[in-house]
Amino acid sequence: xxxxxxxxxxxxxxxxxxxxxxxxxxxxxxxxxxxxxxxxxxxxxxxxxxxxxxxxxxxxxxxxxxxxxxxxxxxxxxxxxxxxxxxxxxxxxxxxxxxxxxxxxxxxxxxxxxxxxxxxxxxxxxxxxxxxxxxxxxxxxxxxxxxxxxxxxxxxxxxxxxxxxxxxxxxxxxxxxxxxxxxxxxxxxxxxxx
Numbered sequence: 062x063x064x065x066x067x068x069x070x071x072x073x074x075x076x077x078x079x080x081x082x083x084x085x086x087x088x089x090x091x092x093x094x095x096x097x098x099x100x101x102x103x104x105x106x107x108x109x110x111x112x113x114x115x116x117x118x119x120x121x122x123x124x125x126x127x128x129x130x131x132x133x134x135x136x137x138x139x140x141x142x143x144x145x146x147x148x149x150x151x152x153x154x155x156x157x158x159x160x161x162x163x164x165x166x167x168x169x170x171x172x173x174x175x176x177x178x179x180x181x182x183x184x185x186x187x188x189x190x191x192x193x194x195x196x197x198x199x200x201x202x203x204x205x206x207x208x209x210x211x212x213x214x215x216x217x218x219x220x221x222x223x224x225x226x227x228x229x230x231x232x233x234x235x236x237x238x239x240x241x242x243x244x245x246x247x248x249x250x251x252x253x254x255x
Contacts (some may be wrong), residue, residue: 063087063120067106067158070099076183078122080107092150098124111142119143130211131155134149138187145175159192213247222255230254 066089068082075096080087089107099105107122108129121143123129128150135146135158149158154175161169162185170181210231215225230251238250 063111065108066122066162067104071100071105074191078107080122083131087120089120090147090237091122091124092128092147093152094128094150094154095124109204121147125155127155131158134188134191135184138184140180140183147174149173163187165189212244213251216244216248218252220252226255227251234249 066080066082066087068080068087069084070078070175070235071081072079073096075093076090078091078096078099080089087109091107095107096120099107104141105124108123108126109123110121110129110132112119112121114131119152123132132143132146132150135141135149136143153161153169158170160166165185167178167181167185170176170184175220176184213231213234214224214227217230218224222230233254234247234251238247
């Protein structure tokens with residue numbers, strides 16, 4: 062899996078960026094949100110997601126980790142493909158999408174090309190509880206859980222623990238430890254709380 066690419070932006074269009082990394086050009090599909098973030102830059106880093114289907118392998122690029130996380134949440138919903146998720150991120154910022162889902166605002170979601178009433182309702186049903194925990198005021202917030210919490214949850218998932226159990230263990234741990242605890246300490250304590 063390619064986590065990110067860093068290099069020279071050889072080609073930039075509102076839908077696509079080619080990043081030259083030491084002579085190798087990576088063709089990334091991007092949202093308008095990402096394009097506007099990098100439009101004035103010659104070099105930079107883009108977080109990536111490799112989407113593999115029966116007919117293609119497509120690399121998506123994101124200027125922010127929160128946008129990538131939102132993309133992954135959106136494509137986890139049945140009926141929402143990668144192209145639709147990219148369209149959603151072109152029409153709204155990640156925090157705006159999360160707010161619309163938490164508030165049950167189907168009208169705002171339907172305003173995005175490719176999202177009909179049924180898709181908007183499905184997004185709300187499947188993602189509302191995950192996004193209800195979101196801290197919208199933090200510029201560093203990652204969709205679903207705050208950064209330290211999210212890293213701990215992701216580490217537990219990588220160890221083979223299911224997301225609901227991991228989130229519950231981390232939540233319990235965060236309520237009982239010091240704010241200055243390291244990520245490693247949080248993960249160790251969360252493992253004990255399982």
